[in-house]
Each structure stands twice: as C-alpha cells, then as structure tokens.
Amino acid sequence: MKIQTAQIIASTINVVCILFTFLIAICFFRKKNVKNAETRLYSSLLIINIIAVLVEPVFYYLLQNGTESLLSNIVEKIYYLTTIMWMYLMTVYTFSITHIFSKTKISKWSYNEKRYGIILTFVIFAVILAFLPITRQYQDGIVASSSGAAPAAMFLLCAFLLIINFVVIIIKRKEIKIKKFLPMFLFFILILIQMILSSFGFQLLFITLNITLVSHLMYHTIENPDVKMIEQLNIAREQADKANKAKTEFLSNMSHEIRTPLNAIVGFSNLLLEDKNIPDTSKDEVKDIIMASDNLLEIVNGILDISKIEANKMEIEASEYSFKKLANELVTLTKGRIAEKPLEFKVSIDETIPPVLYGDAQKVKQICVNILTNAVKYTKEGWIELKISHVIKNDICRLIISVEDTGIGIKEGNIERIFDKFDRLDTADNVTIEGTGLGLAITKKLLDMMNGKIVVQSTLGKGSKFTVSIDQKIVKNPTIKIEEDEKVTEKVEVRDEKLVLIVDDNKINLKVAERLLESYGIKSVSVDNGYDAIEKIKKGEKYDLILMDDMMPKLSGTETFHELEKIEGFNIPVIALTANALTGEREKYLSEGFNDYLAKPINKDELNNIINKYLNQE
Numbered sequence: 001m002k003i004q005t006a007q008i009i010a011s012t013i014n015v016v017c018i019l020f021t022f023l024i025a026i027c028f029f030r031k032k033n034v035k036n037a038e039t040r041l042y043s044s045l046l047i048i049n050i051i052a053v054l055v056e057p058v059f060y061y062l063l064q065n066g067t068e069s070l071l072s073n074i075v076e077k078i079y080y081l082t083t084i085m086w087m088y089l090m091t092v093y094t095f096s097i098t099h100i101f102s103k104t105k106i107s108k109w110s111y112n113e114k115r116y117g118i119i120l121t122f123v124i125f126a127v128i129l130a131f132l133p134i135t136r137q138y139q140d141g142i143v144a145s146s147s148g149a150a151p152a153a154m155f156l157l158c159a160f161l162l163i164i165n166f167v168v169i170i171i172k173r174k175e176i177k178i179k180k181f182l183p184m185f186l187f188f189i190l191i192l193i194q195m196i197l198s199s200f201g202f203q204l205l206f207i208t209l210n211i212t213l214v215s216h217l218m219y220h221t222i223e224n225p226d227v228k229m230i231e232q233l234n235i236a237r238e239q240a241d242k243a244n245k246a247k248t249e250f251l252s253n254m255s256h257e258i259r260t261p262l263n264a265i266v267g268f269s270n271l272l273l274e275d276k277n278i279p280d281t282s283k284d285e286v287k288d289i290i291m292a293s294d295n296l297l298e299i300v301n302g303i304l305d306i307s308k309i310e311a312n313k314m315e316i317e318a319s320e321y322s323f324k325k326l327a328n329e330l331v332t333l334t335k336g337r338i339a340e341k342p343l344e345f346k347v348s349i350d351e352t353i354p355p356v357l358y359g360d361a362q363k364v365k366q367i368c369v370n371i372l373t374n375a376v377k378y379t380k381e382g383w384i385e386l387k388i389s390h391v392i393k394n395d396i397c398r399l400i401i402s403v404e405d406t407g408i409g410i411k412e413g414n415i416e417r418i419f420d421k422f423d424r425l426d427t428a429d430n431v432t433i434e435g436t437g438l439g440l441a442i443t444k445k446l447l448d449m450m451n452g453k454i455v456v457q458s459t460l461g462k463g464s465k466f467t468v469s470i471d472q473k474i475v476k477n478p479t480i481k482i483e484e485d486e487k488v489t490e491k492v493e494v495r496d497e498k499l500v501l502i503v504d505d506n507k508i509n510l511k512v513a514e515r516l517l518e519s520y521g522i523k524s525v526s527v528d529n530g531y532d533a534i535e536k537i538k539k540g541e542k543y544d545l546i547l548m549d550d551m552m553p554k555l556s557g558t559e560t561f562h563e564l565e566k567i568e569g570f571n572i573p574v575i576a577l578t579a580n581a582l583t584g585e586r587e588k589y590l591s592e593g594f595n596d597y598l599a600k601p602i603n604k605d606e607l608n609n610i611i612n613k614y615l616n617q618e
C-alpha cells in the first residue's frame with residue numbers, strides 16, 4: 001500500500017475516532033456519576049483518549065510535511081505517552097475490577113495516595129520518553145514510520161502491560177461478570193490485529209482506533225452511568241435488605257428473650273390470682289402485674305410486627321376459617337379487656353354473613369383487636385359497640401366492621417396522625433393511658449396488604465367510630481368443620497385423670513407449665529431436654545399430651561419431635577411451645593407435623609382450647 005493511501009485511511013479513521021470519543025465523553029460527563037474507583041479510572045481513560053485523538057492529526061500533519069523539528073518530536077512523544085498511559089490505566093482498571101489487590105496494602109491506600117501513585121508513574125514515563133531518541137524512515141520523500149528507542153520503549157511497555165492484563169483476566173475470570181470481559185476481549189483482538197499490521201510497517205495506525213473502540217464498548221457495557229447507578233442502587237438495596245434481616249433476627253431474638261421471663265411472670269401471676277389463700281388486697285397488685293406484663297407483651301409484639309411489615313416479611317396467609325368463631329373470639333377478648341370498667345359492650349353481628357370465609361383470619365382478628373382494644377383503652381365510661389355487617393358481590397364478602405365508643409375522642413386535625421408509628425396524641429387524657437403508638441400503624445399496614453380500608457370519625461370529648469372494610473372470599477363447599485356454637489372455651493374441667501409430658505430446658509418455664517396444668521387437675525412429668533423425652537417414650541411410658549419447647553440446646557423441640565415420630569406406634573399429640581411468636585410461626589410448626597402451637601407467655605384462653613381439644617375428647 002502506498003504511504004499516501006495509508007495516511008488517507010489513518011486520517012479518516014482519526015476523524016471518526018474524534019467524533020466517537022467526544023460523543024461518549026459528552027454522554028459520560030454530562031450524567032451524574034457514581035464516584036467509585038472504576039468510574040474515576042474510566043474518566044481518566046476517556047480524557048487520555050481525547051488527548052490521543054487530538055494529538056494524532058497534529059502528529060500526522062507534522063510528519064506529512066516531513067519536518068524533523070523539535071516540535072514534531074515532542075508531539076510524537078506526547079502521542080506515545082498517551083498510549084502508554086492509556087494502557088497503564090487500563091491495567092489498573094483490570095486490577096480494580098478483579099480485586100487483585102484486595103488483600104494487600106494497596107487496597108488500604110487513600111484516594112489521594114492512589115492518585116499521586118498514578119501521577120508519579122506518568123511523570124516517570126514522560127521523563128524516560130523525553131530522553132529516548134526517535135529515528136524516521138522516509139518513503140517517497142514523506143515520513144513513513146518512526147523507529148528508535150522511543151517507539152520501541154512504547155511498544156515494549158504496552159506489550160508488557162498487555163500481557164499482565166491478559167494473565168490477570170485469565171486468572172480472575174470467575175470474578176468478573178461476562179460483560180466486563182467483553183471490552184477486554186475486544187481489546188486483545190484489536191491489539192493482535194495491531195501487531196500483525198505493525199509487522200507490515202503500519203506501527204502507529206489503529207492505536208487510537210483501538211483505544212476509542214474499547215472506551216466505547218466499556219461505556220456500553222460497564223461504565224454507562226445509568227447502568228452503574230442501577231448497579232449501585234441494587235447493591236444499596238442488597239445491603240439494606242441484609243441490615244433489615246439482621247434487625248428482624250435481632251428483634252426476634254430479643255422477643256424470645258423477653259417472652260421467656262414474661263412467661264414466668266404471667267403464668268405465676270395468673271395462678272396467684274386463683275389462689276384462695278391470697279388476700280384480696282394483694283390480688284389487686286397481682287392484677288397490676290398481669291396488666292403491666294400484658295402491656296410489655298403488646299409492645300414486644302408491636303415492634304416485631306412493624307419490623308416484619310417494613311422488611312416485607314409479613315405475608316398474607318389465607319385459608320378457610322369460621323367467621324362465627326372469629327367473631328366470638330373478638331367478643332370474648334373485648335369482654336376480658338373491659339373486665340371491671342364501667343362500660344356497656346353492645347354487639348351486633350349480622351347473622352347472614354357466610355359461615356366459612358377464605359382469607360387471613362389471624363390478620364383480620366389482629367386488625368379488629370387493635371381497634372377494639374383502643375376503644376376500651378380510650379373510653380372511661382359509657383359504651384362500646386361492635387357492629388359487623390357485610391355486602392356480597394359475586395363470591396366476595398365485604399366485611400364491614402365498625403367499633404364505636406363514647407371515649408375521649410380525637411381532635412379533627414389529629415386524625416391523620418394516629419396512623420403514624422410511635423405517634424401518640426399529646427392530650428391530657430392520653431398520657432395516662434399506656435400505649436406504644438404502634439397499634440393503628442400496624443392496622444393500617446395490614447389493611448393495605450389486604451386491600452382493605454379504614455375510616456375514622458371522631459369528636460373530641462364525645463367519642464370515636466372506626467370503620468374497617470375487608471374483602472374475603474366466600475367458601476361454598478368448606479373443607480373445615482364448623483361447630484354449631486364455636487366459642488372460646490371457658491376454663492375447662494378435665495374429666496379423667498390425664499398425664500402430660502412437658503419438655504423445656506428452662507426450669508422456671510417447666511414450673512410454670514406444671515403449675516398451670518395442676519390448676520386444671522392435670523398431672524405432669526417434666527424433663528429438661530429432648531433426649532430424656534425420647535428415652536421415656538421409648539421405654540413405653542404413656543402420656544396423653546406432650547408440651548414441647550422448641551428452642552432447646554443440642555436437640556431442639558422440632559428435632560426431638562421428629563425423633564419421636566420415628567418410634568413405632570407413637571401417636572401422642574405434641575404441642576409446640578415457643579417464645580418465638582413471629583407471625584407465621586404457627587404455620588411453621590403445623591407444617592412440621594406438630595398437632596398445635598402455644599406461644600409463650602401461655603395465654604389462658606389458648607391453653608383452655610388446647611386442653612379441651614386434646615384432653616377432653618370422648
């Protein structure tokens with residue numbers, strides 16, 4: 001090829017490179033960038049790329065004129081320097097994405113130290129090049145190529161850096177995602193072409209084309225600011241998720257730790273309340289202990305729920321349920337909360353509501369309990385009314401639940417605030433009433449999850465009305481059994497002599513369970529680990545029920561239960577007992593095969609239900 005033709009090709013390529021480089025630079029620098037090591041290196045690569053594409057035409061122009069002046073030498077050396085620096089920064093970039101220095105001292109260098117390191121290398125290269133000579137070869141009276149120590153040093157250095165790049169990428173190939181490989185891969189191919197062309201005498205041709213193409217590809221694969229921003233956001237989200245998980249775990253552990261001693265406080269206080277030898281004056285104090293522990297339990301549950309909702313861990317667990325049973329539970333619970341308060345409790349439940357609905361009964365109950373509890377809490381005298389009506393559309397039953405009270409009421413401007421977490425209205429009446437400000441925040445979030453609505457009407461000093469609407473599916477052919485009059489069982493009398501095996505590593509909890517069962521006239525045997533329980537069953541000891549704590553060292557309750565299941569002929573009902581009261585825990589234990597689940601502190605109503613169900617069967 002004639003030298004003129006080569007120079008025309010080179011000039012055309014150069015113009016294209018200038019256009020492309022400026023285009024990427026404008027796109028890159030105009031956008032908001034993530035400031036990390038790789039992006040900063042890429043910015044430098046782009047700047048060097050710009051210098052190279054601008055220096056190149058000047059260099060060709062000077063060569064074409066055949067002048068061997070000091071200026072042409074300087075320009076040529078600047079051109080070499082930009083090429084070396086580009087290769088050098090590219091190598092640093094490769095080191096950065098492959099984390100090759102992550103375990104060395106270099107990774108601990110500050111940003112400025114790294115920057116000074118690069119500037120120092122630049123100065124060293126510049127000084128070396130300044131002293132190295134260039135010899136020109138002429139063809140048809142025009143400079144065709146350059147040789148001598150300066151271009152040789154440039155080629156050698158670039159080849160050396162290229163080999164380092166290649167080796168690092170091959171060794172660390174697993175650490176870089178496929179798209180990060182692409183520019184590198186193209187880079188090697190282009191350099192290979194470059195080398196082949198160099199051997200034909202076109203040493204300098206294509207250098208800027210190579211670096212421009214690689215910069216361009218890097219922009220579209222790794223360094224696009226938008227993609228980087230999304231990547232960074234994803235990393236931030238992953239970190240936030242991790243932190244949230246750690247928070248939920250911490251809260252669940254904390255809840256477990258608080259619930260264990262609470263079990264003893266609530267259990268023994270309830271037993272004291274039933275003790276005939278205790279004077280009435282002391283009973284009032286015992287009631288205060290129970291109330292305070294109930295409050296503490298409410299706080300623990302509230303914090304646990306809100307953190308679960310915020311971590312998106314709360315799920316709707318829908319199943320068939322008896323509406324009547326749910327309504328009865330609400331009534332019994334509210335009556336219990338009213339206790340001796342001078343409040344009339346009016347109940348009006350539509351008899352025509354379909355008996356079996358499909359939805360998350362547990363959450364519907366939690367929503368209603370929250371507003372009913374508030375009505376009791378914020379009403380000194382007068383009445384509270386629970387009204388449940390419904391509207392049917394196709395197979396959906398819209399439950400309309402309203403709770404009205406004659407309590408302290410809420411100022412109009414404050415109604416919006418009551419759904420904010422930890423926000424309690426600062427009224428004189430309010431400060432004397434215990435609360436966390438979490439109940440309604442949870443209620444609102446649960447309703448949002450179920451596409452439900454809540455409306456509040458209230459007049460300060462007169463009373464409030466909370467109306468909730470929730471859609472539930474109607475079950476026409478239920479698979480669950482509904483008893484005629486499903487009620488929360490009052491304290492039951494156990495008909496025959498029964499023997500219960502209690503398994504719990506905590507001695508106080510064993511005592512609480514023993515005493516609670518004793519109050520029903522039920523005998524019990526206690527063991528403080530799973531191995532002893534298995535031993536007893538293997539020996540053929542007969543029990544009517546097993547209460548099994550889950551969190552036990554060495555052999556957990558669940559593991560013990562699975563071992564028991566392996567024993568031939570084993571058919572004793574086993575109830576999981578746990579202080580881990582996260583929502584969904586019941587389902588977890590039932591799916592493990594446990595017959596039922598009791599959360600600590602043991603709730604009397606729930607214990608009544610269990611005893612009635614498993615120890616009072618005909």
Ligand code: ADP
Nearest residue numbers: 374375378409418424425435436437438439440
């Ligand atoms: P808590 O009752 O624990 O303070 P909630 O989130 O359940 O938290 O309620 C938030 C606030 O809304 C309460 O502090 C109270 O000021 C107000 N509130 C809720 N229900 C009623 C009600 N029935 N009557 C008057 N005020 C209420």
